[in-house]
Amino acid sequence: MKIRKGGPDDVPAMLGMFDSAVAWLTEQGRTGQWGSTPFSTDAARIESVTRRASEGDMRIAEIDGEPAGSIVVGPAMPYVTPAPEPELYVQMLVIDRRFSGRGVGSALLGWAREEAARLGVGLLRVDCYAGDDGRLVRYYESVGFSRTVEFVVGEWPGQVLEMRISPADS
Template structure:
């Protein structure tokens, strides 16, 4: 698996990754995380993803030259409590469902942990959807993250998780 920097032209492929994830979640009746509508065609989502490309924190995982996942690191979102120390924050993580079961998300999270270490930062945090059966929180825990703080945005339940490099 190769990880490269995000670049101009990647917004469409990242939108497609989110579309595949949303469709998969919706097929299981799990619409609480990202809803049931594709990200493609949503101007707000397009601007958000284009901003990630422009911000320099986007990385794309490729399997055999095919885009398989995306991680974005940078500053914490404004809806979470600031960390008491310097951190690297995972702003987004998504994998293309065509590559499910290949450890793409885990590989990207490990990249973030190594990136934090290389930058001399001792904390990596991520937030995620904490509703339904809690499977997403459990996934991050299986990747070495620990629960740090629950939060809500409106009715959306979230959990901040953290890991030390």
């Protein structure tokens, strides 16, 4: 697996990753997270992905030259209270379902942990969908994050999780 810097040219691949995730979630009857409409057909989601690709620090994980996942880090999302200390925030993480079970998410989160350490930032945070059976929250816990604050945006239940970073993590 190779992790490279991404940018606006990667927006079509990212939209494809989101589309594959939405299709899989829909097949599972789990539409609470992202609904059932493909990201690539939703103007607001296209704009959001495009903006984050331009403004944030994006990385693309590739397997055999194929984009397998993407992560964008930056400041906390506007619906989350910023931390009282410097932090790096996972704004977006998506894995193409074709590469499920191959460690793509863990590798990208490992890159984020290393990036936080490199920047001298002691806190890495992420938020995620906390509805249905809580599987996504448990995933983040399995890779070292701890639950902090629960929140709701509209009817969407969310969970903020954090990971402490030490300089030795770099």
